[in-house]
Amino acid sequence: MLLPAVFLGMLLESPYLLPDSQYVLQDVLAFLTQSLALYLYVAYAEEVVLEAQSSVHIPLRSVLVKLLAAAPAAPLVIAASIAAIALPSAAASLLVIPGLWLLTRWSLFAPVIVREGLGPVAALRRSSELVRGHFELVFLTAAFAVILEEAVLGAGAYVGLVVSGSDTWGEWVGGSVAAMLMLPLTSLATALAYNYLMRSF
Numbered sequence: 001m002l003l004p005a006v007f008l009g010m011l012l013e014s015p016y017l018l019p020d021s022q023y024v025l026q027d028v029l030a031f032l033t034q035s036l037a038l039y040l041y042v043a044y045a046e047e048v049v050l051e052a053q054s055s056v057h058i059p060l061r062s063v064l065v066k067l068l069a070a071a072p073a074a075p076l077v078i079a080a081s082i083a084a085i086a087l088p089s090a091a092a093s094l095l096v097i098p099g100l101w102l103l104t105r106w107s108l109f110a111p112v113i114v115r116e117g118l119g120p121v122a123a124l125r126r127s128s129e130l131v132r133g134h135f136e137l138v139f140l141t142a143a144f145a146v147i148l149e150e151a152v153l154g155a156g157a158y159v160g161l162v163v164s165g166s167d168t169w170g171e172w173v174g175g176s177v178a179a180m181l182m183l184p185l186t187s188l189a190t191a192l193a194y195n196y197l198m199r200s201f
Contacts, residue, residue: 008183009037009179010180013157013175038186040077042186042190042191045187046191076123079120080109080113080124100143103146103147104143105135107138107142107146107190107193108126108127108190109124110123110190111190130197131197134197137197141190141193142189142190142193142194144189145186149185152178152181153179156174156179157174160174160175
């Protein structure tokens with residue numbers, strides 16, 4: 001689980017390397033790279049969870065192959081993440097409760113796309129359907145993992161800035177280390193929540 005997190009964690013935090021004068025470009029690239037890295041890892045984690053349930057050993061050499069095999073799902077997941085992440089974030093900036101509610105209802109869209117092959121809009125609907133009746137469980141696993149991840153990534157970037165004094169490579173290093181630690185946790189929490197709900201659905 002850690003090997004792909006190293007590469008994707010550095011990719012996830014790469015917008016910090018842009019000059020501060022390019023705020024809009026930095027924000028757009030940050031959203032795209034974070035979505036790509038996070039949800040590519042979620043797609044990879046889904047495959048790992050499936051194999052772990054089947055007691056299949058994953059050789060180290062197959063990690064890259066499995067990561068590449070997960071790549072076709074990434075564009076669909078990024079498209080769905082615009083609604084699943086951007087809308088709850090906007091709602092949370094106005095009122096916290098609607099944002100957390102939306103985030104929880106839609107937090108399983110990535111495993112739905114990977115496992116069930118649905119498009120972005122259908123995956124959001126399916127995620128909401130799976131969460132119905134299990135809101136607390138999903139909030140305390142998948143949704144809380146996303147909130148915790150954002151907090152830890154921000155803290156890691158801040159620590160990198162304070163230690164290095166650099167708002168480019170310092171924040172990148174600090175954020176990358178935090179991402180490497182959080183990607184497996186967030187992805188596995190989401191994958192396990194989805195697997196549990198599928199078994200009880």
